[in-house]
Amino acid sequence: MSVLTKGKITDVSELRKVAKNVRIRILHMLTMAGSGHTGGSLSAADVAVAIYFSKMNFNPKEPFWKGRDRFILSKGHAAPLLYALMAEAGYFPEDVLDNLRKIESPLQGHPCCKRLPGVEVSTGSLGQGLSVANGMALGLRLDKNPARIYCIMGDGEIQEGQIWEAAMTAAHYKIDNLCAVVDNNGLQIDGPVQKVMGINPIHDKWAAFGWHVIGIDGHNMEQILAALDEAEKTKGMPTVIIANTTKGKGVSFFEHKVEYHGITPTPEEYERAVKEIHNG
Amino acid sequence: MGERIQQSAVSSQQSAGSEKKPKATRDEYGEVLLELGKKRSDIVVLDADLSSSTKTGKFAKAFPDRFFNMGIAEQDMVGTAAGLSLTGKVPFASTFAVFETGRAWDQIRLTVCYSNTNVKLVATHGGITVGEDGASHQALEDIALMRSLPNMTVIVPSDAAETASVINAVADYKGPVYVRLGRAKVPYVMPDNYRFRIGKAHIFHIGKDVNIIAAGIMVDAAIKAAALLKKDGIDTGVLNMSTIKPLDEEAVLSAAKSAKLILTAEEHSIIGGLGSAVCEFLSETHPVRVIRIGVRDTFGCSGNPDDLLRIHGLTAEDIVKTIKDSM
Ligand SMILES: Cc1ncc(C[n+]2csc(CCOP(=O)(O)OP(=O)(O)O)c2C)c(N)n1
Ligand SMILES: [Mg+2]
Numbered sequence: 001m002s003v004l005t006k007g008k009i010t011d012v013s014e015l016r017k018v019a020k021n022v023r024i025r026i027l028h029m030l031t032m033a034g035s036g037h038t039g040g041s042l043s044a045a046d047v048a049v050a051i052y053f054s055k056m057n058f059n060p061k062e063p064f065w066k067g068r069d070r071f072i073l074s075k076g077h078a079a080p081l082l083y084a085l086m087a088e089a090g091y092f093p094e095d096v097l098d099n100l101r102k103i104e105s106p107l108q109g110h111p112c113c114k115r116l117p118g119v120e121v122s123t124g125s126l127g128q129g130l131s132v133a134n135g136m137a138l139g140l141r142l143d144k145n146p147a148r149i150y151c152i153m154g155d156g157e158i159q160e161g162q163i164w165e166a167a168m169t170a171a172h173y174k175i176d177n178l179c180a181v182v183d184n185n186g187l188q189i190d191g192p193v194q195k196v197m198g199i200n201p202i203h204d205k206w207a208a209f210g211w212h213v214i215g216i217d218g219h220n221m222e223q224i225l226a227a228l229d230e231a232e233k234t235k236g237m238p239t240v241i242i243a244n245t246t247k248g249k250g251v252s253f254f255e256h257k258v259e260y261h262g263i264t265p266t267p268e269e270y271e272r273a274v275k276e277i278h279n280g
Numbered sequence: 281m282g283e284r285i286q287q288s289a290v291s292s293q294q295s296a297g298s299e300k301k302p303k304a305t306r307d308e309y310g311e312v313l314l315e316l317g318k319k320r321s322d323i324v325v326l327d328a329d330l331s332s333s334t335k336t337g338k339f340a341k342a343f344p345d346r347f348f349n350m351g352i353a354e355q356d357m358v359g360t361a362a363g364l365s366l367t368g369k370v371p372f373a374s375t376f377a378v379f380e381t382g383r384a385w386d387q388i389r390l391t392v393c394y395s396n397t398n399v400k401l402v403a404t405h406g407g408i409t410v411g412e413d414g415a416s417h418q419a420l421e422d423i424a425l426m427r428s429l430p431n432m433t434v435i436v437p438s439d440a441a442e443t444a445s446v447i448n449a450v451a452d453y454k455g456p457v458y459v460r461l462g463r464a465k466v467p468y469v470m471p472d473n474y475r476f477r478i479g480k481a482h483i484f485h486i487g488k489d490v491n492i493i494a495a496g497i498m499v500d501a502a503i504k505a506a507a508l509l510k511k512d513g514i515d516t517g518v519l520n521m522s523t524i525k526p527l528d529e530e531a532v533l534s535a536a537k538s539a540k541l542i543l544t545a546e547e548h549s550i551i552g553g554l555g556s557a558v559c560e561f562l563s564e565t566h567p568v569r570v571i572r573i574g575v576r577d578t579f580g581c582s583g584n585p586d587d588l589l590r591i592h593g594l595t596a597e598d599i600v601k602t603i604k605d606s607m
Contacts, residue, residue: 066368112394113395114394114395114396120366121362121363121366121391121395121397122390122391122394122395123390124390125386125387125389125390127355128355128359128386128387128390128391129359130359131355131356131357131358131359131360131362131363131387131391132359132360132362132363132366132391133363134356134359134360134363135359135360135361135362135363135364135365135366135367135371136363136364136366136367137363138348138360138363138364139324139363139364139365139366139367139368139369140367142324142345142346142367142369143367143368145367161355162353162355162356162359162387165350165351165353165355165356166356166359166360168351168353168356169350169351169353169356169360172351173348
């Protein structure tokens with residue numbers, strides 16, 4: 001059987017270190033690319049690192065291994081986060097990150113499964129990942145395959161109607177081999193989510209749709225690990241983790257800033273940001 | 281939903297090929313899907329609350345574990361189908377053509393075509409012969425929508441027998457496919473020994489005066505028109521272009537080289553469908569005059585299918601008149 005080549009990480013301080021590396025990689029590739037999505041890549045980094053490195057079975061040398069757990073980045077604009085995770089895991093050499101958004105690069109502006117094995121499905125048009133995750137979960141269940149599916153959505157993204165179609169589907173089919181995460185960073189492009197199109201009460205909504213809901217501080221590694229454990233143990237219904245996060249997390253001058261959704265660090269900002277992350 | 285209307289759109293006329301009673305392509309689909317389900321455990325089926333009309337209900341009854349009713353949620357249905365295909369299943373996702381292609385177009389674009397997943401979109405109630413339900417339910421743009429997507433294969437079978445052959449071929453093919461089926465009963469037009477191949481037109485005859493390139497129910501009309509024209513000494517060819525994408529360019533070219541006039545005939549808007557595909561290809565390779573028979577940039581309306589075909593100029597007589605007027 002194949003497993004993650006480096007072995008799973010369960011030590012919290014070790015995971016925090018990986019999260020720092022991942023954040024630095026995100027900033028590095030975004031600075032190199034000169035365009036891309038900074039805030040939402042940073043906000044989801046801690047949860048994503050915990051999922052990828054403490055929970056998931058996969059083998060970068062064998063990306064289509066049937067027993068792998070699957071990770072779907074429904075909020076595809078946070079592609080730099082996914083690429084940073086994949087580089088850390090060893091899917092491709094570090095220097096590939098320099099080609100983010102360049103012509104013919106496997107690192108497309110939004111994840112493309114046909115160009116980069118290990119990306120489970122192409123995303124970028126918001127609202128679609130949860131449906132695909134459900135389909136995968138149902139397919140695995142038919143095969144009695146114990147693998148699990150993880151799906152990360154944005155809080156703005158859940159304004160899409162299809163998310164709620166999929167929310168119904170997961171509950172209706174009692175899909176419990178799926179763990180969804182809402183990166184609840186409070187911001188979208190045009191401003192605060194609650195101003196653009198309120199999604200609250202977010203916990204009650206998911207619960208009313210038949211989901212087991214776990215609310216956490218999405219930057220607290222202990223809470224994240226506990227939530228992922230709880231999700232795995234929850235049977236007969238799907239679980240969603242509402243991770244309260246800070247957009248731009250880790251870089252003080254990006255945090256909580258709407259405008260850093262879609263702008264990238266200058267080389268000078270990059271230097272300062274890396275220092276902050278190292279010291280943080 | 282107009283299920284009570286049982287009479288055929290084209291059955292009032294003598295069928296071209298066979299003595300068999302007319303049959304709706306969707307009815308054949310339901311039966312073939314059931315057979316496929318028996319043979320292959322990787323076949324799964326999704327529907328959006330129309331399984332009684334799309335005929336996937338037969339499969340649902342036999343294989344409840346492999347059938348997923350997604351409720352009235354076409355976007356979710358397409359995404360879920362993509363997910364199932366990514367675990368090695370071969371999903372057939374069905375609803376009416378309007379909703380399948382229109383409601384879920386962005387989902388089809390991203391998770392089916394761009395991701396190049398092995399999803400079979402088999403839509404029923406294509407075209408004007410949906411009848412009494414009216415314009416909201418008559419897909420006249422679906423082929424245009426699907427044809428514009430990279431990686432997509434687009435197929436419009438002409439009769440029930442061809443539908444069976446198409447569904448089997450599609451189940452074996454790896455990649456996104458859109459199959460458009462109809463609601464109304466249609467006569468058998470294809471020869472008994474015919475076997476569908478993706479991307480291969482069936483040439484009934486290549487004419488020296490004019491060639492009709494048709495798809496779906498218009499193949500029957502084309503055959504009848506050719507017979508009528510023959511009486512007047514006009515040598516009219518007929519091609520069944522059941523695969524609209526990829527277009528059988530070789531067949532189109534041989535038709536265009538044999539006769540100076542080409543007619544395309546389809547139960548679809550003249551914008552973006554078979555007619556457009558033929559024009560696009562011929563204008564770059566072998567420009568000849570092409571006249572497109574189809575719905576002329578308008579919506580349909582309620583009515584019985586035969587009346588609708590007449591109103592929109594989609595009968596054999598319309599084809600005959602168009603050809604005579606332009607020769
Ligand atoms: C269907 C669709 N509509 C619009 C967009 C453009 N868009 C990209 S990111 C974004 C805001 C997303 O906000 P959120 O989900 O909260 O993401 P995060 O804050 O985590 O970046 C929008 C509107 C898109 N990618 N897809
Ligand atoms: Mg947000």
